[in-house]
Amino acid sequence: MISFAIILLFLVLLMNYSTSSIDKRNVNVIVDIPTGYSFFKVTEILNQAGLVKNRVFFYSLAIVKRAVRSIRAGEYEFNTSLTPAAMIDKLLHGEIKIHKVIIREDLSMREIAAVLDKEKLINKENFFEVATDEEFLKSLGIEADSVEGYLFPDTYFFDRSMSTRQIMKIMVSQFWKKVTPGMIKRAGEMKLDIHKFVTFASIIGKESGDDAEKPMISAVFHNRLRKRMRLQSDPTAVYDLDSFEGKVLRSHLRRKSPYNTYVIKGLPPGPIANPGVASLKAVLYPAPVNYLYFVSKKDGSHFFSASLAEHKRAINRYRYINNELIQQLKVQEPK
Template sequence: MIKKVLLVLFFIVLTGAIAVTLLAWDLSNFSHKPAGTEQIDQQIVIRSGLGFNQVTDILYERGLITHKWRFRLVARVKKADKKLKAGEYLMSTDMTPIQILDKLVSGKVLLHRLTIPEGYNLNQIAETAETAGFNKSADFLFAATRSKYARELNIPADTFEGYLFPDTYFFPSGVTPDEIIATMVHRFWTQFPDEFRTRADELGLSIHQVVTLASIIEKETGAASERPLISSVFHNRLKKKMRLESDPTVIYGIEDFDGNIKRSHLRAKTPYNTYQIRGLPPGPIASPGRDAVKAALFPADTSFLFFVSKKDSTHYFSKTIAEHNKAVKKYQLRR
């Protein structure tokens, strides 16, 4: 009798072991086999608060897994079912269940590109962020003009104008304006090394003044080689207490500028009209790139006091008003 019982128990254990082995083999085979052989990309959004079963349903409905119960079991064995991170993901039908789980656990969410060109101001940056699908421009501008937030990020001004470093960034969907701004400001400070701070002290300029001057240089020329020359003109004029007379500063102070600068604009009394005020305007007029900042700190050694556009993206530089007037006739009036 005892032998029969032991024999039955043996067969039960053996059957159980075989079943476990077969299940383990089945799950291993499933977990390393993609749903399809072709790469078909799928963007899926895992909202915060979704349960694991709901996530599994989404993956199954999108054709990313072939069996829901197997996927759930694999996830529980790996203790991954409670570690999934919310976000937007780019998955593919040629990914294995293990790869899908690893991506959801690691939080490797889909990132979207945001490119800010050199010389963009806050309004343009806000519009670019909205066009890229991140935030409403009004929400971005509200965040970018909060003086308290600017102070929290060590910006020596009431807004972030000039301090949102122009570059290409990658952000996940759902990123807030504050998060975008913080990333851009962090990039700005990484591009303003101690060497620049030391040089600013040598010139007797604050960081805010350096960024302001750099923003004007950035807007005055698209030719990288000219930036130190443009800088030298402004430094020379500042030393002689001459007005900077920079058109981009005038334009910045005009509401709803239509692209046509007029004599009345040059006579307008605004804080940014450097035809009317002496010295630098109260703040930056755009976000300068590193080269413009460097040019502001390390101008070329010249005696130039004037420059005029040659209408080919470069400028003619002059030391005297007489020479400048001749250049204006030649390049602007075509006389």
């Protein structure tokens, strides 16, 4: 009789415990559950995080709810207003924390890595190792030496249990969804294979963030290529620098690099960024103009010119006769 009373009392206390808030402060607490942890070890982690006040009651409740089994590894976010029963349900359903990640158009692989690293979704060193893994690239349908150019800009939802390979696979899969067979066919008609197509688009994207302007930028580069002129795109001159402080100097324009289109002829060997649809379409449908030059204005837009003389006047007008840029013109038309 006494034993029955004790059991009944325990069950009453357990029921009361299961429906009481962890803490009335209404605070979010994040915990990481490693792979392969038993529910007992999970309980210990929650206890250390201040989410489980009574380990015996919590573990007993888990037994009642048939939750004493392996829990999905990952990052969980619990609000202290939750009841222990609700916490266990969240663990049972594997409701790990999801991170919304916005990858803007025309970011380089290095810039994308910084975004993902900030969210603690990747290890940078591992990211670049995977990004240049030959077998992995082949499995993604990429015939290049890195994933640069194929990480499609979009809004993604990742969790910290995902590997770098999984994240890249999702982003590259989105690229192949957005780059249609029709676009690839059109590029082929312009004598651009998929890699050159993406490379071209990446330069346009780095030159202008204005989608309405991109067909004009594209036209300038198409026209220069037709005339066998160097592209002379500033972003290509600084792409493979270990560090860049934001201002393109004469020394950058003269440096020997396979990507520097002030030095090399034609397109660089690969993309310098990961273009969005607007940049990709701009390659395929350049504006019907004869411009060969452009210079940025104070508002970030560009002034376009068909001749070098007009281009010089535009520089004087829009950049206050910047001596640095006037010197650049000596580099722009190599003999």
